[in-house]
Amino acid sequence: MAPLLSVKDLSIGFGKDDSVVRDVSFDVAAGETLALVGESGSGKTVTCRAVLRILPKAAQIRTGSIQFNDGAGSKELVHLPERDMRDLRGNQIAMIFQEPMRSLSPLHRIGNQVAEVLWLHGRKSEAEAKKEVLACFERVGFPDPERTYSSYPFELSGGMRQRAMIAMAMVAKPKLLIADEPTTALDVTTQAQVLGLMKELQRDTGMAMILVTHDLGVVANMAEKVVVMHKGRVMEAGAAEPLLSAPAHPYTKALIEAAPKIPAAAAPTDVPAQQDLILELNSVSKTYSMRAGKGWKAPSLIYACRGVDLHLPRGKTLAIVGESGSGKTTAARIALGAEPPDQGGEVLFRATAGADPIEVHEMDRTARTAFQREAQMVFQDPYSSLSPRMRILDTMIEPLEIHDIGDRAERREKAGAMLQMVGLGQDMLMRYPHAFSGGQRQRLSIARALMLDPSLLVCDEPTSALDVSVQEQILRLLEQIRDQKQLSYLFISHDLAVVARIADEVAVMRRGLVVEQASPETLFHNPQHPYTKALIAAQPEPDIHRPINLQLVAQGAGSPEDWPEHFRFSGFEAPPLVPLEPGHKVRCHV
């Protein structure tokens, strides 16, 4: 039988430039999942958009064919008239996009946007369509479909929005679903649940799926067939199992190599009794009050941090792990003095070993300037954290100018030296940021953070905007610099595997509370708290024999009432954080 979709020798190019997709071929059979894997710039996104013919205006399909076989005969999608193509879109072939936040119109109700698919393809009356949409909402896991129907996208969380997108794609019961990085913008536990949902729906409806992703862990959990793309060409293609366990092509090998892994060995390290702490957070809490908009209602309080105690020894890396809204970034901002903690919390900083601690939030102007020289930050998004209108040189020497260090020649020399340290050339100083790739930009922001020779570096998700292979390089660079310059890191991340690699100690945060704290080895091999277990279970791994345990994820990431007895809250009151063994603290009743 002919495959549902058959792409042959597809080449796509922009304008008069060389093709960005070259001679790509693959087949998708009915009910099958094919993963298109590659890093940014590999052409995977362009390829999948070509199937629906929703390429940017400047792009054109140069050669090749895309055959779609809906059972009634084969259609050549490359030459199909636009009107027939429109009948196919959303109806036979549906698509889910990467950013659920921006892929729904902010001004139209969810129900309207989803039901529209049915109206467009003219199969249902309005009432019938609504009934079908409600059923679909229930199927994708909305607790109250009726309410969701009349909600606006901004009233839903990221995970719920992606569910709405899935509902939109599924409602017309398409034969083929194209999912372009459907879970990249989501938290790990949410990702696990959304992936589980997609798999389940596929099983129920028998549709085929093209999953575009850069994450081999996701591939291992979802796909039967894999196509690995690099710079517009197919590097390797085949069934998922042999390809992932015994990759033939060096590029595939490198990709699998670069994927961060959870460490294997569990050798509990001794905790030295007396430590030289560079940074100390003592019972730091932060409460924001949301203006309620209505005068007669009390403002609702948001507990971003609740009684956080963290100690960072000199020369070590302390990681805070958690999902969005866990309070990890707030904790880091308080540690840097960017925000004051609530009454009763204090942050202590010791610039050198044995020095008297300075209280970060009680500093005068000169002390603050001195502190800022010692503590620097590397930001998440290298694309927006460098001013596009400043040359690299100016960006780099700006901190020196602010702190009035050295003359112009010295500053310049230092900037050059720092660039070399992060693996870039001195000759790049006069360029503007747009001339650099994402990985290079992150190197630049690390170099900028190092310009003042700080002793503490706060890294806020420094690799989450980068490709895996680049992420690997940046992590290696950070490790190198730490050992070379005796730096201490406060490392914020949502990715356990990344943290496992770089951290000496990990604090897992959830909704403002540290729920478990231990060395990465202990944490991965002897996790106690259900939420930690969920985080670890949700981590997709490029090992086809270790699928995500959805039950564990659902339980741990759910509300505290679903946790085992001795982890539960009594009302607002959380159980205390107690040491189970040396260096391993868990929030539970003993």
Place this chain on the structure above:
Amino acid sequence: MEILRYAFYRFGTMLLTLWVVSILVFVIINLPPGDYLSNQIAELRASGQSAGVAKAEFLRNEYALDKPLWQQYFIWVGFMPGPHGFSGLVQGNFGWSFEFDRPVAEIVGDSLWLTVLVNLAAVVFVYVVALPLGVLAAARARSWVDYTSAFVGYLGLATPNFLLALILFYYGHRWFNLPIGGLMDPAFEGEPMGWEKVKSILIHLIVPTFVIGTSGASAMMQRLRANMLDELGKPYVETAIAKGMSPSRMLAKYPLRVAFNPFVADIGNLLPAMISGSVLVSVVLGLQTIGPTLLTALKTQDMFLSGFVLMFVALLTLIGTMISDVLLVLLDPRIRYEGRDA
């Protein structure tokens, strides 16, 4: 119900703003040294016309100009009893024009609603022209449609209004036999409203509307085009196409809907710009709006007249912003639901 409450609240803030504006206006019209009457009295004294002096003194007393400034203000607005009890703006007494020697209400009379009419016509013109052209220019960006409309638009922006007015009058009269100047046939002035009069006014409106509206329309069109282009790059547009929507339907439902917000918000800016911009045009075109009256009043320090005209313009502006605010809340759920528990 939410929206009614909001409209009510917005109306309240409007009144408050109007009150603050009234203070500002009063201060401004009293800024130049002396007032109309004391200037006149000095003049009359110099020429020895004591009869006139007596009348001026009488008026001075009549309109409480001999009182301290703050009392004058309260009497003018109507918060305090003057020589004739409570009789200020609030009570509907707009004061006396010394220059024209007639009550202000009588002088402005017709021109009040003619001003509103001319400017409303111009606003409608702006929207009717800018909406389709802006959308078209965005949908066919970087094509001849786009470039042509941009060219014409910039011409409209760059041509001085009075020049445009003269050109239009000349050719309008030559080719279409359109009337020159004025807002109605002189025969109808002071006549009661009737079909013939309405027709005459409408014909006379054509050129002024065009003149006052063009620059606003071309600016609005370019703004709408830019907003639309921004929106067209958003992922939700792609989502809509991937659903199988036709381009025109998609354009109308999604990007236009979002780009419409700033478009609506502009009503608030448009009204004052039109009114102040149309003062000069009204003088050139000989329109019976309050523009020329304001100009004379300001020149001769006719304080009650200029004060009233300024208050009237401020009121129009405030009503404009209020309408656009309420419309925005109706249009944008993100504003409407602000502060609601998600």
